[in-house]
Amino acid sequence: MTDHESGRPPTTAPAGVRLRQAGPADAEAVARVFLESRAAAMPYLPRVHSDADTLAWITHVVLPTSTGVWVAEQEGEGGEVLGFAVLAGVDELDHLYLRPDSLRRGIGSRLLAEVRGAAGGGLSLYVFQRNAAARAFYERHGFTAVAYDDGARNEENEPDVLYRWVP
Known part of the structure; x- marks a missing residue:
């Protein structure tokens, strides 16, 4: 449902x-x-899915089953999507990605x-341990690392950090 359909003005x-x-x-x-951001920010990650499989996953899993998915788009007719964020369940920031040319503009x-407002x-959230820029972003926004793992829980087998934010 779009903001227009819900009766809420765009944020x-x-x-x-x-x-x-x-x-x-x-x-x-x-x-x-998703694909551009991961390629630019985390070139060390293995590609475990094709572009077509990624699109199918976004289409059939992420968009219809997530609690909320928000996009940031350029204003105007046909505005380009610059980034997106996904809330899964009641308290998991499942994804937050920006196009590489949209970083450091306050969009993230x-x-x-x-997402914080929707979670209430x-x-x-989980962040790859090697993703120093993302870790710094979340730490600046008050998230605290609460657990580290060896990567067995994700498809890339890349060690993660579990972050938590409490209002």
């Missing part, structure tokens, strides 16, 4: 960017942001604030 973000609920029509753009902070309480 404002940094100048020229707006946030809104994602819908089925956003699947390709969300998949593109605004998406995170949107604390949030947890």
